[in-house]
Amino acid sequence: MTPRARAVFITGFLLPATALYAVFVVMPVVQAFAFSLYRWRGISANRTFIGLENFRHLFADPIVWMALRHNLLLFLGTSVAILVLSLALAHAIGSDSRAARLLRSVYLFPQVISLVVVAILWMFILNPSFGILNAALKAVGLERWAIAWLGEKSTALASIGVAHVWHALGFYIMLFAAALRTIPPDVIEAATLDGATGLTRLRYVTLPMLWAVLRIALVYMAIGTMNIFSLVFLMTQGGPDRATEVMLTYLYEQAFKHSEFGYATALAVVNFVLVMALSGTILALFRHNPQEGKA
């Protein structure tokens, strides 16, 4: 092929994908950073350049801090729960019992169904008048516990956290189970012969060998909770009284309810920078495998 023909061939094959990607993804990303510097309300074209004013306003906005706090609480709470449960289940799921076989075929169901279904499903599980949770609580004599879980300020955020764990857990079980399969069985065997069992083996053998996957999993958990939207938007719309407001539900409200497009875009930029910073911090904190180079 002549260089010219090769260039034509390459260009022709790359053009459709690159053009669509440039127009609908790259350009909006670039514009997002620019839009955040404008005061821009309503659909009209009247935009005023205000420099960093949106960001100043944003850092003085108590709702932003409250939302950020909820995002971080969700990250801390759900990532601990997901880590413990998914590591334990990734181990157990490989066994040959009837429960393990059943589990292997269903554990990703909550991950592949739509978040809209997950949200509605949990709204009804937690529903005070006909949800199965309160029905079960009443049946075992715990009437006092049968409350409107999503309607109380003290329990709403935690309830959303539970729904999020239910949805996300399978993904992490799958990741860890795949990583566990790459550990040679003789390593585990040797450790067991040396007397390392249970938690000791987990700490000194399994975890160090899972280190790389663990780091990535933590980053996914951070991204997943910093960018949580659908579950909150559908289950509580950020309520009651903003008790479950998160960054992205606030962004949506500012943009598509109040038409504060400049401000909303500044929120999007801050959210993006925070996610990057949090991911970077996690990767740096967990850079060094504690067991490496010791023995």
Place this chain on the structure above:
Amino acid sequence: MIRRVLVAAGLWVFALSVVVPLLWVLVTAFKTGAEIFTSPWGVPHTLQWENFARAWQEAGIARYFMNSLLVTLATLAILLPIGAMAAYIFARYPFRGSKWLFGAFLGGMMFPLFLTIVPLFFLLARLQLLDTLHGLTLVYVAYSLPFTVFVLTGFFQTLPQEMLEAALIDGCGHARAFWKVMLPLAKPGIIVVGVFNAIGLWNEYPLALVIMTSDERRTLPLGIANLLMVEQYQSDWGALFAGLVIVMLPVLFVYWLFRDRIHETMVAGALKG
């Protein structure tokens, strides 16, 4: 011994926590409104197939279903060929800047959707694509490209070079060799990427929420979410649960058929870093 019992007990608790809520949706979809309220854990006295009929016709699920099907299939019909073409170049025809361009595509997996949502909204408004199914389709294609190009590039790299050379010696042009020889060889990869994308597109909510506004053009997730609001007043919960079953079942069925391949792809995609 105690350990084994504990492990088994833990497995059962988890398996039930996954299965019971899903079965509850399925069972509730067959109950009367009265049964839903009086016995949340009970089974229906007679199967209320009418719930599905009402969901499908009166609640508009039929229309939402067709919209979702149309958008999902149209997206795949554009995404898979153009994604495969780009991936093929990245895998087989390196040029100056190709690594950089490939990196730019992968970067799309990193950007949160909401970073672009306001600029995207105005872009679509300017192009008169807001609230149109073809507008939503184009957006879906663009946002599915990073993952698709990433997976297919890896797949094309594994195909034997000899097949391509044989085709070229036979007098095929490079483009013809791609369509006639390499693309058919890549079929397993294309299928799994297609299935994976189809599930994500069928379920997609936030983009559709922002882009689609009129009722008759809602996709299924939007339609079900809307039904939730409507039923607060009409209280036809049986129809809502039937609607949930209609959203879930196709996805679970497709997932079930391809589950091993889907697992591999998800793990490979997640551990790219």
